[in-house]
Amino acid sequence: MVSSPDNCFHCGIAVSDDADYPVTVNGATQLTCCPGCQAVVNSIQSAGLAAFYRQREQPAGSPVSSREQSDAFHAWDHAPVQRPFVHDLGEGRREVHLLLEGIVCGACAWLNEENLARQPGVTEAQVNYATHRARVVWDPEVLSLGQLLEAVARVGYQAHPYDPSREEVLLETQRRQQLRRLGVSGVLMAQVMMLALALYAGDWWGIDPALRGLLRWCSLLLCLPVVVFGGRPFFAGAFQALRHRRVGMDVPITLGIGLAFGASTLATWEGRGAVYFDSVAMFIFLLLAVRFMEFSARRRSSLAAEPMVRAVPxxxxxxxxxxxxxxxxxxxxxxxxxxxxxxxxxxxxxxxxxxxxxxxxxxxxxxxxxxxxxxxxxxxxxxxxxxxxxxxxxxxxxxxxxxDTVLAHLWRMVERARADKPAVARLADRVAAGFLFALLLLAGVVAIYWWRNSPEDWLPITVSLLVVTCPCALSLAIPAALAAATGNLARSGLVVTRGHVLETLAKVTDVVLDKTGTLTFGRPRLVGTRALTPQRSREDCLRVAAGLAQSSEHPMARALREALRETRGESAPPPATGVISTPGGGLEGSVGDNDWVLGSPQFVAERTGIHEPQEAVVGSTDSGSRVLLADNVAVRAVFLLHDELRPGAADMTAFLRRSGKRVHLWSGDGEAPVRQAAAAVGIQQAHWDMGPDDKLQRVRSLQNQGAVVAMVGDGINDAPVLSASAVSIAMSSGAQLARANADVIVLGNGPKGIVQLFRLARRTRRTMVQNLSWALGYNLLAVPAAAAGLLMPWMAALGMALSSAVVVADALRLGRYGSGG
The missing domain is CATH 2.70.150.10 (Calcium-transporting ATPase, cytoplasmic transduction domain A)
Incomplete structure (x- = not known):
């Protein structure tokens, strides 16, 4: 049975005009009446039961009652439904990313974040205003996912587990709605402005009273749809904020619109007094234009990482x-x-x-x-x-x-970064919240003052004050810049996993580089094997080394395994048991009947008490790293591995030095290869034979001296020092990504990606400071001018829109910064 085009596809009841809950079934778009029906349809399809809709004889029951609505929310509590988007963090914690509908300003985001954080069982809740997504970590034993979604609905918003196809539909729907409102408001505003010109001319040169009254009534009729249709999002947002005892950005907006339109309607009815229909229409149109600009920037940021989500068939x-x-x-x-x-x-x-x-x-x-x-x-x-x-x-x-895939892990890290708020963003939110209260108090004081001293001027001056100081620019200054910058980085193969990265990178004083995998490709190859005792041949030593290296993902371990495969045609090394890996040192375990140690000369000496023999050093080139294989009797072989420098490594270090950063090279390799690598890229401060603990102590030493340290490593073996650094950058690839412990992951761009990261961080900080300075400076100048009566309402509307447009346009430039190379 097929439902009527005007009825819900699932339950069959009539779909209201303002309901927008589409679903795609068997390639066709259908309408549903509510989020509950939409969730049920999506769940049925996810379970592979879409044939139900071809075989049913009548629509399903309607989720009209509160009990049935609650059941619809709790449809999300079934494990098979949750599997694609709920991640088990262990220790009784789960993580979900939600897509929120109805957010129109920073106060909406704050309200949802506070509401989610206060739910029992929720341990973390972050809402990103730029992407309208929430990240929630909760205890499913205390609170179910359905109860979580229901809690969002209780405060007037709608939440759905994040789904890229749904987000695309939602964004496209919002785009069409905003364009429709913008178009209607723009056309009607133009007509109101033409009538206003005639009224202004009549005030100057004289006009017949009957004609003036007719022009005013025409202006009222043309402005009414602008207020009702174009201004609807602002009135809805203000109602939600006041309902929850919050002062959102929409409150002063709707107060200004309501005062101006109400007073103008009264003046038209009575046939005396000034009217401001032109200012009202212009204000709403310009606000819609600014919000459409902001929406376009948010959409571009949201879609920047979509290829990751859409990659899996x-x-x-x-x-x-x-x-x-x-x-x-x-x-x-x-x-x-x-x-x-x-x-x-x-x-x-x-x-x-x-x-x-x-x-x-x-x-x-x-x-x-x-x-x-x-x-x-x-x-x-x-x-x-x-x-x-x-x-x-x-x-x-x-x-x-x-x-559980690497790709899903990457995407969760990106979303976590988007949910995080750097300190400067939290500061801007606090300033904007305080600013709104101060604005309303000031507007009240100004209104009383002008009412007592010049009653005919109190209304236009109060409206001008409410309009000109709309804190759109202040609220957009940080989120717009961060969204554009992180989107740029994502397109450049730089995955930012923490929200503080761009802010902190701009303050970095010291950059520490690891050698293997950072300055070099991290793909060393075996260039020489020397057996040091007659009891073991080179081939036997290579087999033993490859056996020990089976369980290690270190680049040198992979090189030994690949060398065995190439030289002997063997894909499987001999089995090793009891293998213990020491980060920065080497491996120890049993192969056959013997215990073996494989690693750096220092590690071998520490574990066996046998020092590197002179013959292991003689004949080794300076460009290679030496790896020793020893048993309890002697060092049996030395392996020489060579790793090529990455193109652009020297340019990267030169850029960092020009930027005023001190550059260090720390490596667990021997002196000769580290010195050679440092000389090749122009690094003066190089240290070798360093284990993870040595690097950690040096980082803390630099920090005790006041340094802000950024560490660039492989993301796995350098985990302790990466965690201790102010910013950690991992140049990882392949399966390593799943275990990378870093604030930024560089995917394939190598040294050029590091340069792009630091450049964009510096530019982002500059843009945020510029935007905040502009927003604060504008308001500091505009408030006295409006309070003094120097600005007409239409001038205030134009100034507000221009200030917000400047902030958004300046932030959008970050999305293209560095794209030309």
Whole structure:
């Protein structure tokens, strides 16, 4: 049964004109009457039961009663429905990202954040005004997801678990609504302005009273739709704020509009006094224009990271019961789980993280790692969701799906950064909130003063004061700049995972660089192997080293495994047991019947008491790093590995020095390769043979001297020092991304990305200061002028709009900064 176009697709009741809850079923867009029906339709489709709507004989029941509405919210409490968007953080905590409808200003965002934070079981709640998204961490044993959504509905807003397709529909709907309001208000404003010109001319040269009355009534009739239709969002926002005893940005706006329009209507009815229909229409039109500019900037920021979310396909080919001899079946990617096996054909997107079990191909990981060239992948290699299989069909053994993939992890970090507020943004929010109270008090004092001293002027002066000091510019100064800058960075392959990054980077005094993976590619290759005792051949030593390196993701461990595969054609090194990894040192464990130690000379000496023999040093080139293999008797072999410097590394360090930063090179490698790397990129302060504890102590020493330290490392082995730094930057790739412990992750741009990051941070700070200075300076000048009666209402409306437009336009420039290289 198909519902009428005017009835809800799910329950069949009539859909009101202001209801906008579309769903897409079997490729066609349908309307529903409320968020509950919309949620049920989406849940039915997510479960693969869309055929229900083709087979049903009548619409489902209508969720009219409060009990049924509550049931609709609690439809989100089912585990299969939550799986795509709820992330389990462990320790009884879960995380969800919500898309909020109805937010129109910073006060709305504050109200929702406070409301969510006060719910029992909620431990973290952040609402991003720029993207209209909320990040909530809560205890599901105390509060269900349905109760969380219901709590948002109780304060007059609507929340939905974040879904990119829904956000796109919502943003497009908002865009159409705003354009419709803007267009209608603009056309009618132009007519009101033409009538106002005639009235002004009549006041100057004289006009027949009957004609003046007719022009005023025409202005009233033309202005009324502007107030009712164009001004509706402002009145709705003010009502919500006052209902919850808050003073939002819309309160002074609606107060000014209401006073001016009400007084003008009264003057038209009585046939005496001044009218301000032109100012009212202009004010609403300009406000709508500024909000559309702000909406466009927010939409651009929201869509900057969408490729990450949209990379994973909706459907995939899965082998039933993991039997690769059977015919694969088409299933929703949401149904995949660890242990499944799926077939990925050439040109298709890999649906989940996993390991290749059959076949070999090239994989394009550019979306995730920034690597522009497809990389060869063979049996046993790991692949990531969102990558594209370029050449041949492969069978993937799924290790992680849905919210547990590397891609989902990256997206959550981006959303966490968007939800965070830097200190300057929190300061701006407090200033704007206090400013609104002060504005209303001042408007009351000014109104009383002019009423007593010049009764005919109190209304236009009060309206001018309310309009000219609208704190739009102050509220937009920080969020608009941060949204544009983070969107720029996301498009450049720089994932910002903390909100304070751009603010803090502009204050950094010292930049510490790791060598492997930062100045170099982090892909060392074995260039030489020397057996130091006759009991073990070079080939045997390489096999033992590769066996110990099986469980390590360190670049040098991977190099040893790849060398074994290339030299002996062996894909599997001998098994090792009891392997212990020491970050910055090496590995120790058992291979065969012997205990072995593999690592730096210092690490080997510390673990075995055997020092590096002279013959291990003689003949080694200065450009390579030495790795020793020893048992309890002697050092059996030395491996020489070489890692090439990244292009642009020297330019990066030169830029940092020109920017006034002190640049340090700290590495766990030996003296010779570290000195050579430092000389090649122009770094004077270089230290070698450093373990994680040594780096941590040096960072704290610099901080005790007043330094603000930014650390650039691999994101894994340098975790302690990254955590201790004011800003941590990880140049990670592949599976390392899932464990990267950093404020910024650089995906493939290398040193150029670091330069772009620091440049944009400096420019963003400058823009935020400019915007705040402009907003505060404008209000400091405009308030006395308006209070003194020097500004007409139309002049105040124009000044308010221009001040907000300047802030948004200045912030939007950050979205294009550095795009030309």
């Amino acid at each position: 909706a459907m995939c080919l899965r082998y039933p019961q993991g039997d690769t001899d059977a015919t694969p079946e088409t299933v929703a990617v949401a149904e995949l789980g660890a242990g499944d096996r799926c077939l990925v054909r050439p040109g298709e997107v890999i649906p989940a993280d996993g390991e290749i079990r059959e076949g070999r191909s090239s994989v394009d990981e550019s979306l995730i790692t920034g690597e522009s060239r497809p990389l060869p992948r063979v049996e046993g290699d790991s692949v990531m969701a969102g990558s594209i299989n370029a050449d041949s069909p492969v069978v993937i053994h799924v290790s992680a799906a849905g919210p």
